[in-house]
Amino acid sequence: MTTTTTKAPDAKATAAASKALQRSGDWARRAPLLPALILVIVATQLPFVVTIVSSFMRWNAYYPDKRAFAGLANFGTVLSDPDARHAIWITVLLTVSVVLISLLLGLGIALLLDRKFMGQGIVRTMMITPFLIVPVAAALLWKHAIYNPEYGLLNGVLKGVFGNGAPQVDWIGSHPLMSVIVAIVWQWTPFMMLILLAGLQSRPMDVVEAARMDGASSWQIFTNMTLPHLRQYIELAGLLGTIYVVQNFDHVFTITSGGLGTANLPYYIYQTFYTAHDYGLASAAGVIVVILTMIVATVALRTVFSLFKEETR
Amino acid sequence: MTAVTAATTRAADAAEAQEIVFKKDTGAKVRMYLGLAVLVIWGLAPAYWMVVTAFRNVGYTFDTSPWPTHVTLDNFKTAFSTGRGNHFGAALVHSIIIGIVVTAVAMLVGMFAAYAMARMEFPGKYVVLGFILGASMFPGVALLTPLFKLFANLKWLAGANYQALVIPYISFALPLTIYTLTAFLAEMPWDLEESARIDGCTPAQAFRKIMLPLATPGLFTTAILVFLASWNEFMLASQFTTPQTQTVTVAIASFTGSQPHQEPYTAVMAAGAIVTVPLIIMVLIFQRWIVSGLTAGGVKG
Numbered sequence: 001m002t003t004t005t006t007k008a009p010d011a012k013a014t015a016a017a018s019k020a021l022q023r024s025g026d027w028a029r030r031a032p033l034l035p036a037l038i039l040v041i042v043a044t045q046l047p048f049v050v051t052i053v054s055s056f057m058r059w060n061a062y063y064p065d066k067r068a069f070a071g072l073a074n075f076g077t078v079l080s081d082p083d084a085r086h087a088i089w090i091t092v093l094l095t096v097s098v099v100l101i102s103l104l105l106g107l108g109i110a111l112l113l114d115r116k117f118m119g120q121g122i123v124r125t126m127m128i129t130p131f132l133i134v135p136v137a138a139a140l141l142w143k144h145a146i147y148n149p150e151y152g153l154l155n156g157v158l159k160g161v162f163g164n165g166a167p168q169v170d171w172i173g174s175h176p177l178m179s180v181i182v183a184i185v186w187q188w189t190p191f192m193m194l195i196l197l198a199g200l201q202s203r204p205m206d207v208v209e210a211a212r213m214d215g216a217s218s219w220q221i222f223t224n225m226t227l228p229h230l231r232q233y234i235e236l237a238g239l240l241g242t243i244y245v246v247q248n249f250d251h252v253f254t255i256t257s258g259g260l261g262t263a264n265l266p267y268y269i270y271q272t273f274y275t276a277h278d279y280g281l282a283s284a285a286g287v288i289v290v291i292l293t294m295i296v297a298t299v300a301l302r303t304v305f306s307l308f309k310e311e312t313r
Numbered sequence: 314m315t316a317v318t319a320a321t322t323r324a325a326d327a328a329e330a331q332e333i334v335f336k337k338d339t340g341a342k343v344r345m346y347l348g349l350a351v352l353v354i355w356g357l358a359p360a361y362w363m364v365v366t367a368f369r370n371v372g373y374t375f376d377t378s379p380w381p382t383h384v385t386l387d388n389f390k391t392a393f394s395t396g397r398g399n400h401f402g403a404a405l406v407h408s409i410i411i412g413i414v415v416t417a418v419a420m421l422v423g424m425f426a427a428y429a430m431a432r433m434e435f436p437g438k439y440v441v442l443g444f445i446l447g448a449s450m451f452p453g454v455a456l457l458t459p460l461f462k463l464f465a466n467l468k469w470l471a472g473a474n475y476q477a478l479v480i481p482y483i484s485f486a487l488p489l490t491i492y493t494l495t496a497f498l499a500e501m502p503w504d505l506e507e508s509a510r511i512d513g514c515t516p517a518q519a520f521r522k523i524m525l526p527l528a529t530p531g532l533f534t535t536a537i538l539v540f541l542a543s544w545n546e547f548m549l550a551s552q553f554t555t556p557q558t559q560t561v562t563v564a565i566a567s568f569t570g571s572q573p574h575q576e577p578y579t580a581v582m583a584a585g586a587i588v589t590v591p592l593i594i595m596v597l598i599f600q601r602w603i604v605s606g607l608t609a610g611g612v613k614g
Binding site: 030031032033035036037039040041042043044045046047048050051054105108109112115117123125126127128129130132133134135136137138140141142144145146153186189190243246247249250253254265266269270273274279282283286287289290293 | 345346348349352353355356357358359360362363366422423425426428429430435437441444445451452453454455456457458459460461462463480481483484485487488491541544545547548552561562565566578581582584585588589592593596597
């Protein structure tokens with residue numbers, strides 16, 4: 001920091017600063033980035049390189065002597081294992097549906113909260129609540145207090161509305177994936193809402209006002225002005241949401257323990273690592289998660305925007 | 314729709330159009346409040362139910378009436394009791410320590426990096442940024458194996474070694490920290506800093522005295538997000554903690570009840586409420602800052 005302090009004004013004052021001085025100035029300006037860079041490299045990038053390397057190794061903690069280079073064998077095993085293939089499919093399905101549904105809900109809530117009404121601040125705070133509940137606790141809440149067929153809220157409400165003859169559904173048992181999706185959507189909607197609300201409030205209101213004066217309907221304003229303006233915010237929310245939901249572990253682990261066909265890739269990795277102790281296989285699946293994150297993020301965004309373009313056409 | 318046609322003969326039908334708009338307004342208002350009611354129920358009912366369950370006598374678990382009935386504090390006592398091998402109280406302390414250390418370090422390191430990103434020009438800037446942000450794409454699960462091996466070799470997976478969680482948490486939080494802080498810093502009125510420098514402040518003084526106060530909303534928003542991420546993390550915590558470092562998420566997930574195969578779910582809901590309340594209080598206190606930080610990019614003035 002001290003070098004920056006003394007050198008930065010110098011460089012400004014003397015227009016013809018020497019090359020050497022400028023170069024040391026460059027390094028002084030890079031210095032503040034170094035701690036962050038080192039931490040990220042040590043705890044994220046290097047371990048990931050290790051993951052990539054071990055994904056090409058035969059490496060099971062039960063047979064430490066048999067550690068050897070295995071080529072693409074681990075990837076072959078993962079991609080031909082029906083469990084793993086199912087896990088990949090579930091990951092894609094889970095991520096795409098959670099991100100799309102929570103984006104839509106978040107947009108609806110943001111549009112409503114963007115208007116002026118009594119108690120706006122309170123409602124806004126209340127809508128953030130799901131985001132603040134610890135995911136593991138929220139998952140347990142959904143599992144026990146809401147979905148439970150005997151004492152859960154859903155069946156309780158059904159009984160309250162339709163009397164004692166009301167249908168009593170075993171929610172997790174008969175709709176396992178749907179149960180997980182709804183619980184995750186509930187948790188993620190406020191996040192989407194916050195980003196989209198920020199986008200809505202950065203709209204140039206005078207232009208919207210002018211359009212309204214010229215007789216544009218609310219729907220026209222929404223599709224022709226609001227949505228295009230929100231595009232980058234939707235992109236950001238969708239991208240961040242995808243990155244996090246692809247990795248979802250807490251809900252799957254807690255609500256179904258990966259059973260009933262809801263095991264996603266993170267859960268599969270956890271199992272391979274924790275119960276089978278097959279580090280090579282777990283690493284290969286980890287690499288696939290990273291690749292999948294990138295693919296799903298791109299595809300999800302493309303889909304959202306192709307829908308968009310049809311709307312605005 | 315009528316408003317569009319009315320607008321073509323604007324001058325003549327101005328009064329009529331006004332009336333239509335007014336009528337549409339009341340209809341829209343009713344729909345808006347209805348929509349709001351549905352949304353508030355969707356967002357709050359589960360959380361409300363958690364609180365109701367947390368206060369309900371465990372003997373009346375099958376009572377699904379939506380009002381708080383059979384209110385008792387027993388569940389909270391059960392949550393904190395250590396009789397059945399649950400150490401929820403200790404886990405709270407561990408989580409708070411880990412959260413504070415992670416937030417403080419990530420914010421400090423992130424601030425330096427974000428300042429450099431937002432304010433300085435040098436070759437390779439975007440390569441470094443890409444490198445740091447790219448790290449956020451790596452799922453924690455993909456790093457589980459190498460981190461586990463590394464920490465096992467360092468003998469960090471036994472005893473009270475908080476760093477086994479603190480270091481990964483910081484590095485997971487950094488990409489987001491740097492990203493948001495850079496966005497906030499880039500939008501700030503830097504002319505003010507310039508004027509402070511002309512008035513004789515050193516860059517460090519100008520930053521501390523002028524820019525830091527202005528950046529407060531952005532800083533708080535980011536700090537709370539970092540704390541949340543560390544407080545909520547479960548997967549790494551379930552693998553890397555020992556009884557001396559167990560975090561709340563692990564404690565809640567592994568709650569054991571009086572019967573071996575029955576989860577003491579009212580006590581779990583009480584514990585869930587306890588770990589959520591501090592976050593809600595924190596957000597309520599800093600709400601003004603957070604909302605302005607998230608909406609206006611932290612610039613006021």
